[in-house]
Amino acid sequence: MAIERMISEELPARVLVARVLAEAGIEYVFGISGGHTGRIIGGLSQYQNQVRMVTVREESLGSVMAEVYGRLTRRPGVLIGQGPWVLGNGLLGTLEAHLSSSPMILLTDFSDAPHFHLHAPYQQASGDYGSWDARRAFGGITKQVMQAHEPLAAVQATQLAIKHAMAGQPGPVAILFSHDALAGTVAPEAQPGLYPTRFYLPPAPPPADAGAVAAAAERILAAARPVVIAGNGVRIAQGYRGLQALAEAAGMPVATTAAGKGCFAETHPLALGVFGTFGTAAANACIGEADLVLVLGSKLSPSDTAWANPRLLDPGRQCFIQVDIEPKNASWTFPAEQVVIGDAAAVLDQLVAAIGGRGGERRRRAEDRVAAHRKAHGYFDAPQYAADDAPLLPQRVIGELMRTLPAEAIVTADAGENRILMTHYYQTKAAGGFLQAAGTGPMGFGIPAALGAKLVHPDRPVVAVCGDGGFAMTMNGLMTAIEHDIPITVVVFNNNALGWVLHGSGPFAAEFKDFDHAGIARAMGCRGVRVEAPAALAPALKEALAARVPTVIDVRTSLGVSFADITSPLASEASPRRR
Ligand SMILES: Cc1ncc(C[n+]2csc(CCOP(=O)(O)OP(=O)(O)O)c2C)c(N)n1
Ligand SMILES: [Mg+2]
Numbered sequence: 001m002a003i004e005r006m007i008s009e010e011l012p013a014r015v016l017v018a019r020v021l022a023e024a025g026i027e028y029v030f031g032i033s034g035g036h037t038g039r040i041i042g043g044l045s046q047y048q049n050q051v052r053m054v055t056v057r058e059e060s061l062g063s064v065m066a067e068v069y070g071r072l073t074r075r076p077g078v079l080i081g082q083g084p085w086v087l088g089n090g091l092l093g094t095l096e097a098h099l100s101s102s103p104m105i106l107l108t109d110f111s112d113a114p115h116f117h118l119h120a121p122y123q124q125a126s127g128d129y130g131s132w133d134a135r136r137a138f139g140g141i142t143k144q145v146m147q148a149h150e151p152l153a154a155v156q157a158t159q160l161a162i163k164h165a166m167a168g169q170p171g172p173v174a175i176l177f178s179h180d181a182l183a184g185t186v187a188p189e190a191q192p193g194l195y196p197t198r199f200y201l202p203p204a205p206p207p208a209d210a211g212a213v214a215a216a217a218e219r220i221l222a223a224a225r226p227v228v229i230a231g232n233g234v235r236i237a238q239g240y241r242g243l244q245a246l247a248e249a250a251g252m253p254v255a256t257t258a259a260g261k262g263c264f265a266e267t268h269p270l271a272l273g274v275f276g277t278f279g280t281a282a283a284n285a286c287i288g289e290a291d292l293v294l295v296l297g298s299k300l301s302p303s304d305t306a307w308a309n310p311r312l313l314d315p316g317r318q319c320f321i322q323v324d325i326e327p328k329n330a331s332w333t334f335p336a337e338q339v340v341i342g343d344a345a346a347v348l349d350q351l352v353a354a355i356g357g358r359g360g361e362r363r364r365r366a367e368d369r370v371a372a373h374r375k376a377h378g379y380f381d382a383p384q385y386a387a388d389d390a391p392l393l394p395q396r397v398i399g400e401l402m403r404t405l406p407a408e409a410i411v412t413a414d415a416g417e418n419r420i421l422m423t424h425y426y427q428t429k430a431a432g433g434f435l436q437a438a439g440t441g442p443m444g445f446g447i448p449a450a451l452g453a454k455l456v457h458p459d460r461p462v463v464a465v466c467g468d469g470g471f472a473m474t475m476n477g478l479m480t481a482i483e484h485d486i487p488i489t490v491v492v493f494n495n496n497a498l499g500w501v502l503h504g505s506g507p508f509a510a511e512f513k514d515f516d517h518a519g520i521a522r523a524m525g526c527r528g529v530r531v532e533a534p535a536a537l538a539p540a541l542k543e544a545l546a547a548r549v550p551t552v553i554d555v556r557t558s559l560g561v562s563f564a565d566i567t568s569p570l571a572s573e574a575s576p577r578r579r
Contacts, residue, residue, distance in 0.1 A: 006155075006194040010187045013151035016194070017107070017182070018043035020158040022050040023197035026075055028455060029107075030054045030062035031090075034082025035123070036109040039182040041080065054455075054484055057476035059085050061448035063093025067172075068412075068435065068452030070102040071236060076165040076173075077452070080107040083125040083134045083176065091141065092442050094172050098141050099439025100232050100259065101326075103170035105161045106142070107177070110134055114179045125176070134176050143171030151184035152194065159200040166202050169326035170236065205237075205325070207350055208342030216294075216321045216338045217354035220250050221362075223292035223319065225369065228252045229275065229304075232259040232438040233297015233324065234344045240431035242348025243296070244268065249355045251362025252294065253370045255283040257304045258423050260297070262434030265407075266380065266427045269367045273379065273427070276304040276312075277571035278420050281377035284568055286369060288312050292319045297344040300333035308333070309574035323347045380427040384561070391556040392534050394418065394493055398425045400534075401491070404541040406461065409433060410453050414446030414466035417499035420563045422465055444473035450488040451477055461489070461545050468494045471517055471552075475524075481550035482525045489544040492517050493557045503562035514556075521552035531555045 007016070017040050021029065029051055033041045044053050056062040059081050066077030077097075079090050086094075086108040097104040111123040118129055125134035138145045144164050148154040154177055161173040186194065207213075220226050234243055240263060247254045247270045254264045255275035266273050272283035287293065288311055298304065306312050315334045322329075322336035323344055330339040340347050373379075385399030398421065401411065407429035413419040413436035428434045435453060437445045443466075450464035466474075471492045481488055493499075494517060502510040518528030527549050529540045537555060544551035572578070 003195055003199065005188060006196050007186065007188045010185050012043065012185050013154040014039035014043035014182050015046055016043070016155040016186060017158050018047045018051065020155060020162070020197050021078065022047045024075065024162045024201060026051060026078055028052050028054055028069055029078040029080050030056055030065040031080035032056060032059055032062065032085070034085060035111040036177055036179050036182050037080050037082055037107055040107055054480070056480050059089035060092045060444060061451070061474055061477050061480065063090040064096070064445055064448035065093070065452035065455070066104050067093035067097045067102045068449045069456060070097060070104045070165075070170070071100070072453060072456045074103065074166070074236065074238065076103040076105045076162055078105050078107060082123070083108045083111045084123050087134065087137050092444060093448075094141050096437050096440045096442070096445070097172040098143065100437070101169050101171055101236055103165040104172035105165050106138070106172060106174040107158075108134075108174060109177045112178050138174040138176070141172070142174045144173045146173065146175045147178075148175060148181040149178045150181055151186045152190055152192070154181040155186060155194055159197050162197070163200040163202060169329075205343035205346050208340050208347045210350070212338065212340045213347065213350045214354055216340055217351055219292060219319060219321060219338055220252070220294065221355065221358060225290050226250065226252050226292035226294065227287050227290040228254045228294045228296060229257065229287070229298060230254060230260045230263045230296045231257045231298025234260060234263040237297065237325075237344035237346070239296070239345035239348050240264070242345050242352060244431070245352045246348050246355070248363055249352050249359050251359050251364070251366035253286050253366050255279070255287055257298050257300075258436070259438030261423060261436065262428055263431055265430050265433070267429050270370055272370060272373070274423055277306050277568055278303070278424050278563070278566055279568060280379060280424065281568070282370070282373040282379050284312055284570055285377055286373045290318055292321065295320060295322045295336070296348070297324060299329050305333060306568055306570035307574035307576065309570045312570050380425070382425060388534055389558060389560065390533055391495075391558040392531070392537065394421045394557050394561055395425055396534050397491065397493065397537065397555055397557060398422060400537045400541060401463070401465075402427055404538055404545070405463065407433070409461040409463060410435060410457060412436065412446045412449035412453060412462070412464045414464070414470035415441045415443040416467040416469060417503060417563050418465060418467045418493040420500070420566065421561065424566045443467070443470040446470060447474040447477040447490060450490070451481060451486050454486050454488050463489045463491060465491050465493065467499060468492055468496065468512055468515070468517070469498050472515075475517070475520060478521055478524045478526050478550055478552065487548050487550050489541070490550070490552045492552065492554045494554050495557045495559050497559060499559060500563060502559065503564060517554035518552055527551040529553050
């Protein structure tokens with residue numbers, strides 16, 4: 001059948017770029033108008049029923065919202081803005097997308113002055129004499145940089161950028177538009193032709209090689225103590241259901257990486273929580289004694305592997321099977337005896353089919369193993385969850401979150417000690433319940449991540465947890481929450497310090513004054529509550545969940561617990577800093 005052309009009348013490129021986004025099913029564009037990109041935003045005004053422009057107060061927040069939208073939907077999150085500010089301010093979410101494989105596109109510009117390229121530059125990023133070079137700058141932090149210098153290329157580059165952001169291992173793709181690319185029109189008979197965007201959207205991922213899957217299934221069934229390590233790739237592939245089905249069918253305990261936390265309910269009888277440097281002792285013990293390790297969608301960072309401590313993971317005594325969409329990632333940190341290249345969700349379904357009903361008693365035995373490790377090492381049962389100290393111990397705050405939030409809640413984490421403590425102590429009750437940066441650990445992630453997650457899941461409570469440092473970096477996100485009616489809850493671990501820095505290298509240059517974050521929030525039109533007594537937290541959380549207004553709960557927390565207290569001895573003994 002013949003493929004029709006995209007347009008039947010002459011149209012401005014700026015409108016066609018907006019139309020491409022709508023045709024790709026992209027529902028949001030995040031950012032701030034600037035330079036030539038204002039023209040695209042003008043084009044978007046014609047597609048408001050399909051694509052919502054979310055103007056943020058700083059590009060960094062737009063970049064994280066876009067990254068999270070991409071990570072949760074598998075459709076590219078879009079950041080729009082002027083070249084220099086998308087590069088500088090928008091780096092946070094872009095880098096995260098680059099390192100943790102979220103589909104994302106950057107609609108940005110050369111900020112070029114037509115006819116005056118070779119005069120003294122004002123912001124100009126063309127790479128010409130005396131200007132800065134956007135192609136090189138974005139080249140180091142994206143999967144691909146596209147450039148469009150004339151109208152037809154503006155449209156085609158947007159289609160190809162969407163395609164490339166989603167293809168294989170997803171990632172961010174930048175499009176640099178010149179003035180001329182967005183100022184002109186495209187005629188229907190233009191050569192080369194433009195075609196509908198649906199032809200540029202990648203098809204569903206193909207199944208993995210059947211032989212490799214069958215071999216992996218046999219190895220799993222032959223193992224006495226197999227375990228699963230699930231990473232962020234399971235989330236990107238939306239493989240939650242398949243992960244649970246495989247764990248149950250094959251009888252495999254499931255640990256996640258820190259990045260993969262939230263891919264498997266930590267209340268499931270096969271769950272071990274997060275493993276590695278800041279993981280649970282139960283997870284590390286169970287993995288350490290495993291004879292087979294199935295790694296799903298994880299690159300296995302040194303923090304995951306406790307600095308490659310062989311008492312945790314060791315290819316000399318454990319059989320590794322690694323599933324990844326990107327060949328570069330498999331057999332990387334450790335050699336894998338069986339590599340399966342494919343989308344994690346597709347491979348999980350294939351593995352479940354290959355194992356069929358052959359699991360027999362394995363599930364019960366695996367649950368017994370997990371139960372024994374939980375009994376021996378403890379599992380989300382710290383007595384400090386009920387501590388009455390004031391200022392509050394972070395564990396008490398986490399305990400209240402666990403007791404109060406419903407299973408379908410989504411918690412996003414920022415950076416710092418609060419994130420490490422959340423990773424270790426917060427127990428997720430359902431898959432999809434936790435989200436943190438996976439490839440980077442930036443302060444200023446939690447609040448925009450919550451905004452992005454709430455737009456994707458408006459029917460679920462979304463709670464950002466951050467420190468007082470991270471809150472100050474991104475508190476303008478609450479203005480966006482008000483302006484765009486995104487009712488998130490923010491819980492601030494207010495310890496008057498860069499806690500992570502203070503506990504790592506002392507108080508010098510790490511202490512803050514005590515600000516009234518709740519008052520700041522109220523001044524923006526949010527609800528704001530200061531919590532100083534432990535008993536006041538649960539009611540504050542319940543009211544926040546019931547409110548239809550963004551709420552900040554500013555909790556005075558103590559510095560009485562340090563990341564060092566929950567660092568696995570496996571990491572301490574193997575850390576290069578000790579050598
Ligand atoms: C944008 C950014 N700047 C600096 C850092 C380095 N860093 C990591 S944690 C941290 C302290 C965070 O303090 P706060 O947000 O108050 O959280 P706390 O550690 O006190 O829980 C710093 C400075 C970072 N990860 N990201
Ligand atoms: Mg702090």
